[in-house]
Amino acid sequence: MAEIFCTRCGTRMPDGVSECPSCHNPIQHYGTGGPQQAANPAPHAAYQNRYGQAPVPPGNGNHGNKNLLIIIIVALIAVTILLAVLVLQRCSGSENPPAVPADTSATAAKANKPDTVVKEVVVVKETAERVEVPTAPLQSGTIQAYDGFLNIRSRPSARSRIVDVYYNGNTIYYRRNGGSSWVKVYDSTGTRMIGYANSNYIY
Known part of the structure; x- marks a missing residue:
């Protein structure tokens, strides 16, 4: 079956329809031969519709919108996963702080000489109480x-x-x-x- 194009918007349609399904432009049919070919030429770069643009086959814009929507959804999922990983790492780090090594040398010294330190403090206090500092004359x-x-x-x-x-x-x-x-x-x-x-x- 032969196909024709709308002279207003360039929509492709089967031969025999009375108006364009897109812009409802009335379609005029001619006899076989040259007049029909001249009235319905195939669309090309120079063929423009009433808006000054070349006709675009229907459906191409929808595919581009779908692809863009898919890309946005994938990016959002990736960002959400990354944020979740960072939050988990920070929480695990705060719950389990690194252990601080104890000063074993000081602990051992206190364990070995607890009584000696106490006795030294007592002796110093007793000595300070016994010392009498001479007072300068007024x-x-x-x-x-x-x-x-x-x-x-x-x-x-x-x-x-x-x-x-x-x-x-x-x-x-x-x-x-x-x-x-x-x-x-x-x-x-x-x-x-x-x-x-x-x-x-x-x-």
């Missing part, structure tokens, strides 16, 4: 500073907090703090310590 002096005052600080350091201030001409009571230029400042009775001061400004 001295008094007068403040003579370039700025007109002397800061009393919480520690023997110029960066420590200021707890009191003595002015030039005030009497200050102090005790020597070893060989340091900082001395311990006391009240007049010598029983309550106030802080530390620089002895370079005490005369």
Whole structure:
């Protein structure tokens, strides 16, 4: 059976139909010979429909959409499997942390000499209680500073907090703090310590 093509959309159809099944364009039939061949030429690259495009056989676009859908589904499955593997690995790693080797040498030393360590600590405490540190005598002096005052600080350091201030001409009571230029400042009775001061400004 001969086939003809729609002059509007280029759809292939059997000879004898009255209209195109795609665009419903009326089909005109001619006698046998040249007129029918001229009215229904075979579609080629130059043959265009009303939209300015060459006719495309029906069904080709559907195959492309199906292939794209299959590729997307396969990619999603692969990503899901990869995420599941990563989650399982992280969970297994957190549940079973690597064992930390114990310090066998320190453990053995403690096991072998537990009593000796305790005795040494006791001896040190007893010795510290028996030692009597001689107290430096309480001295008094007068403040003579370039700025007109002397800061009393919480520690023997110029960066420590200021707890009191003595002015030039005030009497200050102090005790020597070893060989340091900082001395311990006391009240007049010598029983309550106030802080530390620089002895370079005490005369």
